[in-house]
Amino acid sequence: MTVEHHAVVVGGGIAGLAAAASLLQEGWAVTVLERASAFTEVGAGLAITPNGMSALAALGADAAARTAGHRVRMTGTTDEHGSWLLRVPPAGPSGSGQEIHGIHRQDLHGVLLAAAHGAVLVTGTRVVSVTPGAANGARARVDCVSAKGAVSYDADLVIGADGLRSTVRSLVAPATAPRFSGKSSWRGIVADSALVTEDVTIMWGPGTEFGAIRVGAAQVYWYGYTSSEEGHRWPDEKAAALHHFRTWADPVLPLIDRTPGDQVIRHDVYDLAPDLRTYVVGRVVLIGDAAHAMVPTMGQGANSSLEDGACIGLLIGRPVNGGVALQAALSTFDALRRPRTQKIARQSRSAGRVGAGLDSRISIAVRNTLMRVVPAGSAMKAGASVLAWRAPA
Numbered sequence: 001m002t003v004e005h006h007a008v009v010v011g012g013g014i015a016g017l018a019a020a021a022s023l024l025q026e027g028w029a030v031t032v033l034e035r036a037s038a039f040t041e042v043g044a045g046l047a048i049t050p051n052g053m054s055a056l057a058a059l060g061a062d063a064a065a066r067t068a069g070h071r072v073r074m075t076g077t078t079d080e081h082g083s084w085l086l087r088v089p090p091a092g093p094s095g096s097g098q099e100i101h102g103i104h105r106q107d108l109h110g111v112l113l114a115a116a117h118g119a120v121l122v123t124g125t126r127v128v129s130v131t132p133g134a135a136n137g138a139r140a141r142v143d144c145v146s147a148k149g150a151v152s153y154d155a156d157l158v159i160g161a162d163g164l165r166s167t168v169r170s171l172v173a174p175a176t177a178p179r180f181s182g183k184s185s186w187r188g189i190v191a192d193s194a195l196v197t198e199d200v201t202i203m204w205g206p207g208t209e210f211g212a213i214r215v216g217a218a219q220v221y222w223y224g225y226t227s228s229e230e231g232h233r234w235p236d237e238k239a240a241a242l243h244h245f246r247t248w249a250d251p252v253l254p255l256i257d258r259t260p261g262d263q264v265i266r267h268d269v270y271d272l273a274p275d276l277r278t279y280v281v282g283r284v285v286l287i288g289d290a291a292h293a294m295v296p297t298m299g300q301g302a303n304s305s306l307e308d309g310a311c312i313g314l315l316i317g318r319p320v321n322g323g324v325a326l327q328a329a330l331s332t333f334d335a336l337r338r339p340r341t342q343k344i345a346r347q348s349r350s351a352g353r354v355g356a357g358l359d360s361r362i363s364i365a366v367r368n369t370l371m372r373v374v375p376a377g378s379a380m381k382a383g384a385s386v387l388a389w390r391a392p393a
């Protein structure tokens with residue numbers, strides 16, 4: 001007789017839903033606990049890179065993600081006046097030869113919700129405490145509060161996918177906490193079919209990066225990543241963004257200008273410090289931003305969360321079904337996922353220092369000169385190894 005294993009996933013974001021979908025594929029019973037009153041995402045976009053698409057393929061959700069998103073071309077980076085700093089040689093229909101899809105975050109979330117069909121999805125339920133149990137002994141317990149009162153769940157496995165300010169992480173690894181990056185990011189979605197074509201826009205100016213990517217036939221996502229004081233709020237975020245970018249070349253101002261004012265959002269940007277020494281405690285495993293929140297300069301936070309989610313089923317759910325001890329499976333997960341995701345977080349910090357991290361005229365001039373002479377291939381090497389990841393067979 002096969003024993004059905006039960007996992008509790010804390011957090012119904014990109015990482016949590018991907019983990020739920022991968023465990024369901026392995027025949028586990030899954031409960032997802034989400035503190036918000038509905039499963040949803042912020043009004044912004046992102047780029048699914050080949051590694052994220054491989055994770056989605058492992059969940060059987062790649063076709064749906066391609067349909068929901070929009071295939072785009074990486075063409076390179078310009079300065080704020082639109083003059084090329086780094087130009088990716090055209091190679092096939094997607095420019096870099098890599099398949100990249102822009103997608104609205106709510107659409108990606110919808111794709112993952114469909115893939116997690118069969119999980120028990122519980123909203124309006126905040127996890128307040130986790131007893132990790134022992135990988136080779138007592139089951140874990142998750143305690144929550146909801147409008148109906150306190151409720152507890154026993155689990156063979158608890159996945160802490162509750163984001164940057166993870167309650168699960170604070171219980172199992174209290175020394176690691178969010179660290180403000182000195183940056184915040186305006187983000188918006190604009191209804192448009194003409195301003196930006198299939199080419200991804202990336203522009204670097206003093207202390208600032210602007211990016212735009214088509215996420216649908218008639219929708220473009222843009223972001224403006226710049227220096228900021230922690231917690232600062234502008235009375236009118238759209239007006240502040242228009243002022244900040246007033247001297248930048250097209251398509252920057254038209255994109256901001258055409259975005260409805262109440263849909264221009266801004267978030268301070270954090271990563272985690274110090275790095276976690278392990279993602280695993282007892283029967284608890286941390287994934288996504290809870291484990292390795294990173295600055296968005298390589299566009300890998302959500303993509304690495306998709307990888308984590310797929311690996312929960314492939315590296316833990318499947319082997320445990322096959323008779324491997326949970327402790328061994330958790331150790332394998334930690335040994336494979338922690339070095340990779342912490343390396344991407346470090347690379348993202350370094351990329352940020354070279355791009356929006358520079359604000360003195362002299363250092364920007366030196367960087368721009370170097371970028372114009374360095375062959376695109378060698379400049380893109382670090383990123384290439386990140387994108388080359390494929391889900392374990």
Ligand SMILES: Cc1cc2nc3c(=O)[nH]c(=O)nc-3n(C[C@H](O)[C@H](O)[C@H](O)COP(=O)(O)OP(=O)(O)OC[C@H]3O[C@@H](n4cnc5c(N)ncnc54)[C@H](O)[C@@H]3O)c2cc1C
Binds near residue numbers: 010033166294298301
């Ligand atoms: C400005 C900005 C731009 C970005 N751009 C990109 C990009 O272009 N590409 C990319 O790949 N990544 C990008 N990222 C990173 C990406 O957004 C995150 O890495 C990704 O969303 C992490 O997903 P997650 O599921 O781990 O966490 P989250 O999306 O934060 O989900 C956590 C969930 O847990 C729930 N929760 C929290 N606490 C509890 C609790 N106690 N009990 C129950 N539920 C709880 C929350 O409500 C939430 O639904 C960006 C991030 C920022 C800030």
